[in-house]
Amino acid sequence: MSDTNMTKEAVTCAIRHIGTGIYSSGKIKLYFKQKGYPEDVANRAVKLLIESGYIDDLRASRKVLAVRSGRKQESRQFIYQRLLEAGIDPEYADVVYDELESDKDTCLSLFKANFGEYPEEDTFDRENEFLKLAALRGYGIEVARRAFRLYLESNQ
Secondary structure: OOHHHHHHHHHHHHHHHHOOOOOOHHHHHHHHHHHOOOHHHHHHHHHHHHHOOOOOHHHHHHHHHHHOOHHHOOOHHHHHHHHHHOOOOHHHHHHHHHHOOOHHHHHHHHHHHHHOOOOOOOHHHHHHHHHHHHHHOOOOHHHHHHHHHHHHHOOO
């Protein structure tokens, strides 16, 4: 089978696989690899799928971001890593990264989502609990402390 025919077959195969779902270019490349397509065929097929709108890494990025908000909010660096792991092209991951809110703001949102909008009286004594959660989500200690102070001030 010629490379052109194989590329067309790969595109058709991917369209059936994608259906109404949202997939990144990296995930479809992995799918092609699992199906046994040569890398050059997979690359051409992915390019055609992007041009025709079946693959949109920015839309796939929004899907990743939607899961990582509220109680599951993470730092910009953690989100960037998740985008790459989700098969988002690094060029698009960079664009999304540049548009993310500051870590200070998202860490404050994390605190509000997990501990309530307004601090309780014993909140100051529970600082380590807040800082531990922030560290688990990829925030640095200084950012977490700054967000914690802002959280405390939100009650005044």
